Amino acid sequence: MTQPHASHEIAITDRTFGDLGLSQDILKSVKRAGFEHPTPIQAQVIPVALQGRDIIACAQTGTGKTAAFVLPIAERLRHSRGIRGLILCPTREIASQTTDFLNLFGVGHDLKTVMIIGGVSFGPQIRGLKEHPDIIVATPGRLVDHMERGNVSLRFIHHLVLDEADHMLDLGFLPQIQHILKSVPKKRQTMMFSATMPFEIERLAQQFLQDPLKIEAAREGTVAQGISQRLYLVNPEDKKRCLIALLKEIEGKTLIFTRTKVDASWLMKVLIKEGISAEELHSNLSQSERKSSLEGFKKGQYRVLVASDIAARGIDIPTIEHVINYDIPENPEDYIHRVGRTARYDKEGLASTIADWTEKSKIGAIEDKIGFKLPRCCVLGVSPYEELGFKKRPFGR
Numbered sequence: 001m002t003q004p005h006a007s008h009e010i011a012i013t014d015r016t017f018g019d020l021g022l023s024q025d026i027l028k029s030v031k032r033a034g035f036e037h038p039t040p041i042q043a044q045v046i047p048v049a050l051q052g053r054d055i056i057a058c059a060q061t062g063t064g065k066t067a068a069f070v071l072p073i074a075e076r077l078r079h080s081r082g083i084r085g086l087i088l089c090p091t092r093e094i095a096s097q098t099t100d101f102l103n104l105f106g107v108g109h110d111l112k113t114v115m116i117i118g119g120v121s122f123g124p125q126i127r128g129l130k131e132h133p134d135i136i137v138a139t140p141g142r143l144v145d146h147m148e149r150g151n152v153s154l155r156f157i158h159h160l161v162l163d164e165a166d167h168m169l170d171l172g173f174l175p176q177i178q179h180i181l182k183s184v185p186k187k188r189q190t191m192m193f194s195a196t197m198p199f200e201i202e203r204l205a206q207q208f209l210q211d212p213l214k215i216e217a218a219r220e221g222t223v224a225q226g227i228s229q230r231l232y233l234v235n236p237e238d239k240k241r242c243l244i245a246l247l248k249e250i251e252g253k254t255l256i257f258t259r260t261k262v263d264a265s266w267l268m269k270v271l272i273k274e275g276i277s278a279e280e281l282h283s284n285l286s287q288s289e290r291k292s293s294l295e296g297f298k299k300g301q302y303r304v305l306v307a308s309d310i311a312a313r314g315i316d317i318p319t320i321e322h323v324i325n326y327d328i329p330e331n332p333e334d335y336i337h338r339v340g341r342t343a344r345y346d347k348e349g350l351a352s353t354i355a356d357w358t359e360k361s362k363i364g365a366i367e368d369k370i371g372f373k374l375p376r377c378c379v380l381g382v383s384p385y386e387e388l389g390f391k392k393r394p395f396g397r
Contacts, residue, residue: 012037017071020046025108026075033104039064041217045191046072054212055191056205060340063217069161069191070101076159077134079110083152085135085159086184088177090167092117092139092287093294097316098163099137111135116152118142119287126151140168140176147183157184165194165201166333174200181208196333226343229351231363231374233385236356243267243326243354244274245379247304250350252321253297254304257338259327261308267326268306278304309334315341325353328362332369352377357385 017030017038038046041063048055049072059065073085089095095117102113114128116138125142129152136143136152146152160181162168168177181204190209194201205212234242247254258264261282271278279302281293297305298317307315309329323342329335335353342349353374355363367373378384 012039013043015043017042017046021050022046022071022075023108026071026105029074029105029107030071035067039068039217041065041215042068042071044215044217045069048213048215049073049189049191050075052076052189054189054209055215056201056209056212057191057193057215057217058195058197059193059215059217060195060336065193065217066098066101066163067105069163069193070098070105073135073159073161074102074105074109074111077106077109077111079112079134080132081134082156083133083136083154084156085161086154086157086180087135087137087161087163088140088143088168088180089137090139090164090171090173092119092290093315094163095137095139096291102135102137106135113137116142116146117287119285119290122146122149122151140173140180144176144179147180154180154184158188160184160188160190162190162192162194162204165192165204166196166198169198169200177204195337226347227339227349227351229339229370229374230353230377232352232354232377232379232382233363234354234356234382235385236358238382239326239354239356240270242379242382243324244271244276245382246324246352246354247271247276249379250322250352252303253300253317253319254322254324255315255320255341256304256306256324256326257329258306258308259329263327264306264308268304271304271306276304277302278306280306282308309338317341318347321347321349323349323351325351325355328353328355328359328366330362332366335366336369 015038017035018027020038020043041057041059045055045057045068049069057065077084087098089098095115099113099115102111106113112131112133113135114125114133116125116136118139118141192205192209232242232246256267258267261284264280264282268278268280279293279296281290285293293305296302320342323339325338329338339351342351
């Protein structure tokens, strides 16, 4: 497990974790993990969280936010006092990563974590809940299922985290989140992390947080400095041809985003027919299938991973060299999350977007968000759509 402080996405501070008020037991686990200096979000959140104050933090994936809330929880909890910590995550992948962090940092206090996610059987989760865990990491839908079956009680929760709250709302979890929040004690610490602050997030904060301190780790709408961004504007019938030409022109481990899971499956099959090793990742797959896809991609069994937006915030693979938006996302924030899967851990990365003329309004919204016009490029054998004032650029890099 690696501290994401070396990424182009966020700088580290000159402070040490010892400056933040953590005990020697926790500092030992931090040292074992190879962490040396906290990121800005960690330096801002950890001392306040240790005081028990409610927090609402604006933080992008890759800023070190997971450790920012895991370390204070690991510090303040002790084993065998019941389920006192609850962390809600939007996807199974993020839940799994968070559980790994808790297993790493909770060693000093013998903390036990159980992960409650969909896509797997209830049996092992029920057994885990009966083994007196201290912390639950859960996706909202599956946690509510367990609550309704009487498998778990949240009446002793002292520490509650909503991770990537805006993404949970995008996935339609608001009713489940409200149900969960009404089931935990009113006297508790709540930390909410969100990349953006839409009205629904503000309303949740007003309803369920007590005088929260607002912390902003990075300006909304920023993209990692190490990412080169490009736009390939083509006629609708040329999108597939443009993608294949782009993959043959630019080598390297590539993550492709589609709008739907059906499109992800279809596009994977198209690429395989073209002789390109590819795998799919979307919510129609079981948890074991999704884990296998990610592991195969990490290990280089597949050069390309075709994913729906479920993976936009859950993938943290340092070796992704190229992100391609085959479908433009519905909102500019998702564009930022997608392209942020490359240029991680002090590496350079490339982000390409393939679009047709019907999507020019979405392109404009993205350019307004990032603050500049995406460079127009083209590939050999595919004619670009001629915008007014568009000038052809050299092929390739």
